[in-house]
Amino acid sequence: MARRVWAAVTLSALSAGNSHILAVRSSHVNRPKRHSYSSISTWEECPAKYAYSYIYNLPWPSSAAMERGTRLHSLAEDYLNTPEMPIPYDLRKIGPILDRQKQAGGKAEVIWLVNEKWEPVEDQKDAKVKAIVDCHYVAGEVLHVDDYKSGREYPSHRSQLELYSILGLLKYPLAGRAESAAIYIDGGYSGQDASIIRAMLPHLIDKWSTKIERLESDDDFIANPGSGCRWCPYRKSIGGPCGESAKAGY
Numbered sequence: 001m002a003r004r005v006w007a008a009v010t011l012s013a014l015s016a017g018n019s020h021i022l023a024v025r026s027s028h029v030n031r032p033k034r035h036s037y038s039s040i041s042t043w044e045e046c047p048a049k050y051a052y053s054y055i056y057n058l059p060w061p062s063s064a065a066m067e068r069g070t071r072l073h074s075l076a077e078d079y080l081n082t083p084e085m086p087i088p089y090d091l092r093k094i095g096p097i098l099d100r101q102k103q104a105g106g107k108a109e110v111i112w113l114v115n116e117k118w119e120p121v122e123d124q125k126d127a128k129v130k131a132i133v134d135c136h137y138v139a140g141e142v143l144h145v146d147d148y149k150s151g152r153e154y155p156s157h158r159s160q161l162e163l164y165s166i167l168g169l170l171k172y173p174l175a176g177r178a179e180s181a182a183i184y185i186d187g188g189y190s191g192q193d194a195s196i197i198r199a200m201l202p203h204l205i206d207k208w209s210t211k212i213e214r215l216e217s218d219d220d221f222i223a224n225p226g227s228g229c230r231w232c233p234y235r236k237s238i239g240g241p242c243g244e245s246a247k248a249g250y
């Protein structure tokens, strides 16, 4: 595979002599003030990967799988938004689920934002946490939160839906509970189903606030080499800046 040319960021200087620590200091770089499930989970997996991606904005090369996922999400959005559109061929396995969502008035690709007090806000510059929700609708007192998945089923999908459900219950104060599911496009089924009642919100908000506080208090971004290095765009073996990947065999 061709070695990639990395952005003009002085990563070699940053990691010189101590390759497992990225000397990221808030006085030198613009740290993100807004977080998403993706950024939080990336930091939990490997703080160095988070720093490369979200602080130094090193390019995350696209792949065929990512491009396919984007295309399938666009098709689902078009289907929900277009009254007479037939089920797209590539979404045929989840056709009954899409029909149910459409008949229920499912809204596609809506952005939910909360500020640092976990209050819903409209302006992204006021937001502390952001979620882009593939499909949601309200039926009676139940808020339904669905996320389309073009790959395999992973337990982390439930964690993502938990954060989305928190934001949803804050956005819809009359909803008594949120029911969430990941919709597996290739398998044609929904999985990782979960339900959150409003009374659980204080505990869950505490849990996610703690995650965010830990991320924001990190100044070292110590690499965490492991199986995730295999898919990491920053691994040394493909010309990336992270020499720690060698410890995991990548």
Ligand code: SF4
Residues within 6 Å of the ligand: 046, 048, 049, 052, 223, 224, 225, 226, 228, 229, 232, 233, 234, 235, 236, 242, 243, 244, 245
């Ligand atoms: S290659 Fe591995 S250790 Fe290095 S940034 Fe990526 S996930 Fe972290």
